[in-house]
Amino acid sequence: MQLTTEQIECINQTLIEKGIKFDDIKLEILDHIASEIESTMNLEQESFEIVFKSVFEKWKSELQISSSYAWLGAFFEAPRFVVDKLVTYSKKQILIVLFLSAVFAASLSILGYCIGIELFSNILRTSLTGLFYVMVGSTIISLFLIWRSSFKTTFGRLFLYRGWVVFVFFFMSSVDNEPLKHFDSNHTFTENFISCLLYGCLFFYSHCQISMALKHFKIFSKFKMV
Amino acid sequence: MYGYEITQKVKAITAGELNITEGALYPALHKLEAEGILDVEIAKVDNRMRKYYKLTEAGEKETVNRLSELEDFIRNMQSLVNPKPSLEF
Numbered sequence: 410m411q412l413t414t415e416q417i418e419c420i421n422q423t424l425i426e427k428g429i430k431f432d433d434i435k436l437e438i439l440d441h442i443a444s445e446i447e448s449t450m451n452l453e454q455e456s457f458e459i460v461f462k463s464v465f466e467k468w469k470s471e472l473q474i475s476s477s478y479a480w481l482g483a484f485f486e487a488p489r490f491v492v493d494k495l496v497t498y499s500k501k502q503i504l505i506v507l508f509l510s511a512v513f514a515a516s517l518s519i520l521g522y523c524i525g526i527e528l529f530s531n532i533l534r535t536s537l538t539g540l541f542y543v544m545v546g547s548t549i550i551s552l553f554l555i556w557r558s559s560f561k562t563t564f565g566r567l568f569l570y571r572g573w574v575v576f577v578f579f580f581m582s583s584v585d586n587e588p589l590k591h592f593d594s595n596h597t598f599t600e601n602f603i604s605c606l607l608y609g610c611l612f613f614y615s616h617c618q619i620s621m622a623l624k625h626f627k628i629f630s631k632f633k634m635v
Numbered sequence: 636m637y638g639y640e641i642t643q644k645v646k647a648i649t650a651g652e653l654n655i656t657e658g659a660l661y662p663a664l665h666k667l668e669a670e671g672i673l674d675v676e677i678a679k680v681d682n683r684m685r686k687y688y689k690l691t692e693a694g695e696k697e698t699v700n701r702l703s704e705l706e707d708f709i710r711n712m713q714s715l716v717n718p719k720p721s722l723e724f
Binding site: 412414417437438439441443444468494497631632635 | 637638639640643657658661662665666669675676677678679680681682683684685686
């Protein structure tokens with residue numbers, strides 16, 4: 410038995426009330442619940458209302474609001490599905506940032522000594538500042554587009570929650586070139602490595618925020634194609 | 636395959652012995668998608684949207700590797716539990 414558009418809308422509204430507001434998650438939970446209701450209605454020959462209640466009762470624990478203070482902050486609350494997805498994503502992001510920063514720091518410290526650290530650090534500062542300007546511009550545009558859009562995704566939500574970090578990191582890296590100002594021949598290899606590592610963390614974390622916005626737009630374009 | 640189909644297929648293949656809960660299924664699917672093992676397609680079916688998951692090329696290779704690792708693990712465990720009698724004294 411196929412559910413009517415009104416019955417699908419009823420499931421949709423219930424999910425929204427329970428906090429599943431993000432289209433990327435909502436569409437598969439809605440389809441799962443609708444398929445389960447259809448299958449149970451066919452098997453047990455029960456009405457939609459009765460099966461609807463029993464299926465949502467079964468999903469109760471999965472739809473409970475939870476949070477993860479350590480990974481998403483104290484103010485981020487959502488059903489467990491959403492929190493789990495974003496915690497997994499955040500953990501992966503941190504690992505990528507740490508790995509790329511370490512590679513970046515090691516490569517620059519070695520190259521700096523081979524080419525000549527003064528000339529190298531000037532080129533480096535200019536190009537990284539230029540890239541940071543591009544990232545700040547992309548963040549402003551993405552924040553505006555995602556905030557205005559009626560299409561909500563988990564990645565878009567996390568970007569709206571964390572995207573401002575790019576401005577703070579840009580400020581930290583621009584004001585007197587804070588982390589990289591110790592990158593010169595007056596400092597030891599270890600000191601230069603740490604300077605580059607700190608700058609790498611700011612740079613790659615900001616880059617990860619942009620890629621989160623890109624994920625939102627990618628999901629949006631997949632939806633638009635249907 | 637889509638989420639509900641996966642749970643039903645697993646139940647049918649294992650004659651109900653393995654029951655994947657929704658709370659375990661979707662986090663696992665999202666993790667595999669993030670790792671690039673699964674690819675996602677969205678289609679309109681009946682009067683709603685449906686998300687189909689399929690293995691990527693890398694996912695197929697990974698499946699072969701993990702199954703082979705599992706077979707090795709089971710073989711090692713079996714030889715630990717039932718060691719072959721040695722002829723040497």
